Amino acid sequence: AQTVTQSQPEMSVQEAETVTLSCTYDTSESNYYLFWYKQPPSRQMILVIRQEAYKQQNATENRFSVNFQKAAKSFSLKISDSQLGDTAMYFCASQRNNDMRFGAGTRLTVKP
Amino acid sequence: GAGVSQSPRYKVTKRGQDVALRCDPISGHVSLYWYRQALGQGPEFLTYFNYEAQQDKSGLPNDRFSAERPEGSISTLTIQRTEQRDSAMYRCASSLSPGLAGARAKNIQYFGAGTRLSVL
Secondary structure, X not given: OOEXXXXXXXXXXXXXXXXXXXXXXXXXXXXOEEEEEEEOOOOOOEEEEEEEOOOOOOOEEOOEEEEEEOOOOEEXXXXXXXXXXXXXXXXXXXXXXXXXXXXXXXXEEEEO | OOOOEEEOOEXXXXXXXXXXXXXXXXXXXXXXXXXXXXXXXXXXXXXXXEOOEEEEOOOOOOOOEEEXXXXXXOEEEEEOOOOHHHOEEEEEEEEOOOOOOOOHHHHOOEEOOOEEEEEO
16 A cells, blocks of 8 residues: 655745755555645645656756655655745645555745 | 536535536546545545546445446546535546556646535
């Protein structure tokens, strides 16, 4: 079974600064995918970034990047130059085949 | 359609009534997933389909919950004899292809806006 743990229920950051959200996961599979989804107040689920477990290179998407530590089963999200629009719940997820499991989420508030 | 569409957006029902929640996936997407999300929690897997075949229903909480996708496109999640504990956001997602083998970006799940169910 897969489990995903997000140990930070809430975080805040000043606009334009950098923040890192933590995520650890547990899977016995060797081939899997990891995701960060953003859920703004509208409650949409928006894909932020995706990492393939067999790739060592950390994924990046503009201001968003990950620190993927496969041996430690850690998958943190770094948001650079934080913007007010980044305020949202952020969910980490692990996917094996069609089985996707989510963490409990981290509520991020970007302060002006 | 352009995205995953769910209806209704909000559903208020009385305890004991049956409800049917609809999901219209992105056109051409093979896989369709149902999740339940309690307030302040991450989505919890319920079930998923490849085409019209239900592949895994291990996440359905009990036999009051069922889902179907008879023509491999639109899916309906049905909750019979609703209880107050069923109140949650019900989310649907779809992906272009099933599984991971050769999937590349094809297994990315795109989510609908959800149906918020309130059982009084």
